[in-house]
Amino acid sequence: MDKAEREGVVRVLGCFDSFKDSLEADLVADAVLHAIAHLYPGRVETRSLSLSDGGNGFLNALKGPLALKLASYGSSTRPDCAGRLAVVEMASASGLEKVPLDLRNPLHTTTEGTGQLMQHAFDEGHSHIIVGMGGSATNDGGLGCLHALGVRVRIQPDDEDPEEHPPIVFGRHLNKVTSLTMPESGVLKGATVEIASDVDNPFVGEKGAVAVFSAQKGATEEIQKRLEAGMHRVAGFYRDSLPLGIDVAHLPGAGSAGGLTGGIVATTGAKIKRGIEFVAEALGLEEAIKGSDLVLTGEGRYDTQTQHGKTVSEVQKLAKKHHKPVVVICGSKKDIPEGEDHHVYELVSMYDLDTCMNRTAQSLDGLVRANASRFPVLSRLGAPQDQASL
DSSP: OOHHHHTTOEEEEEEEOOBTTTBOHHHHHHHHHHHHHHHSTTTEEEEEEEOOSSSTTHHHHHHTTTTOEEEEETTEEEEEETTTEEEEEHHHHHBGGGSOGGGOOGGGOOSHHHHHHHHHHHHTTOOEEEEEOOSBSOOSTTHHHHHHTTOEEEEOOOSSOOOSSOSSOOGGGGGGEEEEEOOTTOSSTTOEEEEEESOOOOSSSTTSHHHHHGGGGTOOHHHHHHHHHHHHHHHHHHHHHSTTOOOOTTOTTTTTTTTHHHHHHHHHOOEEEEHHHHHHHHHTHHHHHHTOSEEEEEOSEESGGGGTTOHHHHHHHHHHHTTOOEEEEESEEOSOOTTSOTTEEEGGGTSOHHHHHHSHHHHHHHHHHHHGGGSTTGGGGOSOSOOOOO
16 A cells, blocks of 8 residues: 555546647646646645657657657757657647648648658668657648658649649649659668557548548548549559559558558558557556546547547546546547546536637636536545636
């Protein structure tokens, strides 16, 4: 029996993903746990772990446990560890949060920056490259990244794109591709490439990259039709024109980051692993959950997609394994199956969207103060010290 158990203190673990466009994971945990500690002084012991499923915050989650060192490259960063491992967060180079709301359009975004980071890591001698996927502004099927890695992309010129070999490849080029040519030296030859994916969606189809994710990146229905046709076209080129001959069209996970995963798999044979598994293993998430009395987790949007490789689903799975109660705190929830929304609290139930997005920490504080007495385990501690809220 440890000290907390002897003294009847409730051990609360906060393990959150970032709230997209609002607040980083560590700051979400800080806001939630600070409110709980204030409500139950001397009666709770708090601990936080910053999580990521491969998208935003992937580097921040891993840099401590893997002793990563951040090195600058252009406007983004590239970390290295022990001289061999490089971790690239595509969200830092091609992420949605880097594009203003009124300029979001996957026809005009590219994964070139991610490819540049990968090539730079390889050129610096790193032979094991992990790419964290998720939070992308792109839907170029990985063409931009491959172009940066040396793949020659040829398109059918038109008024919009008069050059046969565009200097930068965007999403709009998907359905204009006429050939793909690998560089003589190959792509990242000799390196081991792993993909940390945040979803298991395929490259194309009704559950593919375009159908599920492109709308949140600014795609209208007309743009979606154009992108989907282009994704089918490029999947064919990946299968028929590249040496590995891999068909990524319906490969689980190939649709993550707007198809970037599929493009990298097609050229390097990279293995796909759930991003949260990388992070959970590095941070010792299971042991942390095992040693807690109450687990708090959450993300910006809690919906049906959560169960497809997202952070919250992994936390829920591990908590269930060790019989630990879980509370989910999110920005909003939608289409949650009946019976699975117990102990799910959303900011929009208390505050307007503008407040939730721009005063997220304060909103989290208010939500916790208003509802903590209903949380499992905490409800047995008696009345909170105060009920002040935002």
